[in-house]
Structures are given as C-alpha cells and as structure tokens.
Amino acid sequence: MSTLPLLQLPILCIDKVLINTDIISLVSLSLISRRSKRLVRTTKTSLTGFNIEIKNDVTQVQFVTSEKEDAGNWFFKIEEKESSGGQVMEMRYVLFVCLSRCPFFSFKDDVIHSYHSAMDIQQSVKLGVEYLRDLFKKPVIKVYLFPNAFKASKRPFYVGFNECDNLFIEGEKEIKNEDLKSILETLTIKTRLILNIPVNSSFKCNTNLLEFKRLTCSYKVISSRWITREVLMSLKCTHMQFHHTLLEADDIMSFFERWYYSDDTEFTILLVKTDESFAGMNLDRFNPTQWNPEQRGPKFL
Numbered sequence: 001m002s003t004l005p006l007l008q009l010p011i012l013c014i015d016k017v018l019i020n021t022d023i024i025s026l027v028s029l030s031l032i033s034r035r036s037k038r039l040v041r042t043t044k045t046s047l048t049g050f051n052i053e054i055k056n057d058v059t060q061v062q063f064v065t066s067e068k069e070d071a072g073n074w075f076f077k078i079e080e081k082e083s084s085g086g087q088v089m090e091m092r093y094v095l096f097v098c099l100s101r102c103p104f105f106s107f108k109d110d111v112i113h114s115y116h117s118a119m120d121i122q123q124s125v126k127l128g129v130e131y132l133r134d135l136f137k138k139p140v141i142k143v144y145l146f147p148n149a150f151k152a153s154k155r156p157f158y159v160g161f162n163e164c165d166n167l168f169i170e171g172e173k174e175i176k177n178e179d180l181k182s183i184l185e186t187l188t189i190k191t192r193l194i195l196n197i198p199v200n201s202s203f204k205c206n207t208n209l210l211e212f213k214r215l216t217c218s219y220k221v222i223s224s225r226w227i228t229r230e231v232l233m234s235l236k237c238t239h240m241q242f243h244h245t246l247l248e249a250d251d252i253m254s255f256f257e258r259w260y261y262s263d264d265t266e267f268t269i270l271l272v273k274t275d276e277s278f279a280g281m282n283l284d285r286f287n288p289t290q291w292n293p294e295q296r297g298p299k300f301l
Contacts (some may be wrong), residue, residue: 007036018043023063023077024072024110028031030135041135047071049141050132052161054147059125061132064141072110076125079115129160140164145183147197148173163188167212174198174222194218201225201246207234213266214239229254241271248274249281260286 006017007027016038016065018026030040051062057078063071115123133140143164148171167189169175175197184193184205192214199217203226217224224242229251252272257269 004032004036007039014039015043019045022071022110023047023065024112026072027072027112027132027135037135039190041137045136047136047138049138049165050129051142051144052129052140052164053144053146054125055146059121061129072112074112074114074128076121076128077115078115078118078121096193126160133161142166142168145169147171147175147179162186163190165190166192168194168196169197171197174200177203185209192216195223198222199224199226207231210235213237216241217245218243220244233258238268239265242267243273244275245272246274246276247272248276253281253283256283256286 006014009017018029021029023045026040026043026045030037046067047063047067048066049064051064053060053062059076061076064074067073071079090206114124114128129140132138138301140161140163143161147169164187166240167183167187169180169183177200180199180203188209189212191212192208193212194216196216196219198219201221201222213236214237215235217227218241220243222244224245227242227245227247227271232247232251232255252270255270
C-alpha cells in the first residue's frame, strides 16, 4: 500500500490539515503508524473529553467537543467468534480512495465499531479508553453505569479509568453493598454523583475518600436510606438532594446549625424529601426569609 499522501507534506501543512480534521478521522489516522499517532497527539482539537456508558453487552465512548456536541462514538460490542486463540478484537473499517488514488481506511458515520468475545470485552474497553485518554489527554466527563445487567463475573464494571467528573448509577434492582463500596472508594468522582438505584440502608463506605461536591439520591423508593445523621455530618458536598430519606428534623437541624456557625462559604443547598415527620423543625431563631425565586438564578437547583 502506498504511503498516505498527507504524511508526505511539510509538517506545517500536516498540522493545518489535522486541525481541521474530525475526531473520528483523527482516531483512524492514529492507528496507522507510530508517526501518525504522534502527529495526532500534538494536534489541537475542540475535544473536551469523553462520556462513557457502560452496559453488560456494550460500552459506548462518546467524544464531546467544547461546543457540547457529539463528535462521534466508539461502540465496544460482544460478538462471539468461532475460534478463540487469545484476545479477539475486530475493528470494521470502510475503504476510501483519496484524490491521488491512494486507498485508506476510516470509519463510517462518525462511529467506530469494535467487536470482542464476551471474555475479552472488558480488557478491550480498558485498552481502548486508555488509548483515547493517552492520545488526546482529555478527561472522562460523564460515566453512566447500569450495574443490574452485569453478570457476577464482570466485576468491576468500570475499566480504563480511575477518575471522572460525573458518575450516574441507574437501575431498578438494589445494588450490592460491596459493588457500590468498590465504586465509591476506588473511583475518584470529582464533581457529581447521582444514585438513581435502590441502595441498602445498611450500606457503608469511607466518606473521607469521597471528593464530589454534588450528591443526589433520587430513586423512587430507597436510594437515600443509607444517609444517616452520621453520614450527613461527614459529607463535604455543596449540593445535596435526598429523596425518601429517614432523616428526622433533629438531624437536619444539627447539620444546619453546624454550617450556620461555621466559616463554610461554599455550601449551597440541602433538599430533603423525607418518609418521616419533620415535626419540631423550627428555624425562627435564625431569622429566615421567605423563598424568593427572583433572588436565585434559574439554575440554582
């Protein structure tokens, strides 16, 4: 196969071409050779990071630009092979021909599809995510995790990264204590955690390891019952929302009073929807003012 004409151009011309090349094509180019990978790695792009959606049979990595647009996706899928002699990975390309009649391979419709055996997919996802993070030097922005669908053999669920800005865990069945503990104590979640899944009231973890500033437990029945008075007082979040909690008025008053007399200027909101009575909640001595939405920005909550 002839050398790709692009790589025969002067370096400044190559840079100009790559700056105006879409993300998926850059990934495709980086897989051709070590030199092409080095060129892509030094190219300035509009990419800001990756969103990852992890399910049992497929993992989707979404490329996100500075305009918050979807710049393409990489789907890691399970497709059993007739023979298996080690790790099986197949990436399917589309054959193109450039103006100089030089054939090259790329991906169709801004989507990469790679196919793996059931035994190899987790390792392949790990290698793929690590490759992308090394190539573009960008963070994992959002992770969507659906643990209910995972088989017992697929632990841990998350691979290829040890930190993300935002983590969303969703499901209908109660997540196992050991699984949630492993996730929260192993992954560094920098900004936000949303638990839209039932959590056992006996769940415990080391809250000193938690770095996120926003916590939402919003499942319709039992996502917040692990939030005891002790847990509430140990959290360092600025935004907290708990639905169907067992916290009582005295717990909320203790939290509020400690904050009120502290020098904490970052705490913003605690929204609690309780299954217990809030009888005895009295904030009069703090001279509260009536809620006025005009004094709050539209994105306050």
